[in-house]
Amino acid sequence: MRELILLRHAHAESAAAGQDDRDRALSRQGLAEAEAAGRWLKDHGYLPDRVICSPARRARETLEQVLQAMGYVEQLQDERIYEATPGTLMQVADEHREHARVLLIGHNPGLEQMAALLASGQSGDFRGMPAGGVAVLSLPVDAQLEPGAAKLAAFWWP
Secondary structure, eight states: OEEEEEEEOOOBOOOOTTOOGGGOOBOHHHHHHHHHHHHHHHHTTOOOSEEEEOSSHHHHHHHHHHHHHHOOOEEEEOGGGTTOOHHHHHHHHHTTTTSSEEEEEEOTTHHHHHHHHHHHSOGGGOOOOOTTOEEEEEEOTTOOSOTTOOEEEEEEOO
16 A cells, blocks of 8 residues: 655745735744644654655745654655646656655645545545645555545544
């Protein structure tokens, strides 16, 4: 089996007047949420082989807090994750299929729709993924990332 871990960035500050959405920082609450997510991943043995992160500041800061809690992991930024559709997110994740456990840090609605699509086969079946929320999906090693191919193994939020 291989695992795909989806982590929605933690709570971010509201954008200031004229501020680019990509530059929004985590709030104090978000910093605590991201650290808690990292501790939960570590405590439950979900240490990834690779992390792929959105380049948005709030996603990168989420990653920094997660890594403080669980230790160093190989990491990459991928521009495609920002405002991605479930299909784009699946493509990004599938490019790293040689790793047994991949953590993808990004944004809604793409992440929650991807989780629903992979687990139930329907993207309209999502129930919401809170800021800092984690979905762990398991699937056979040789399985393609496609609707209904995964099982939701765990779901957690701060």
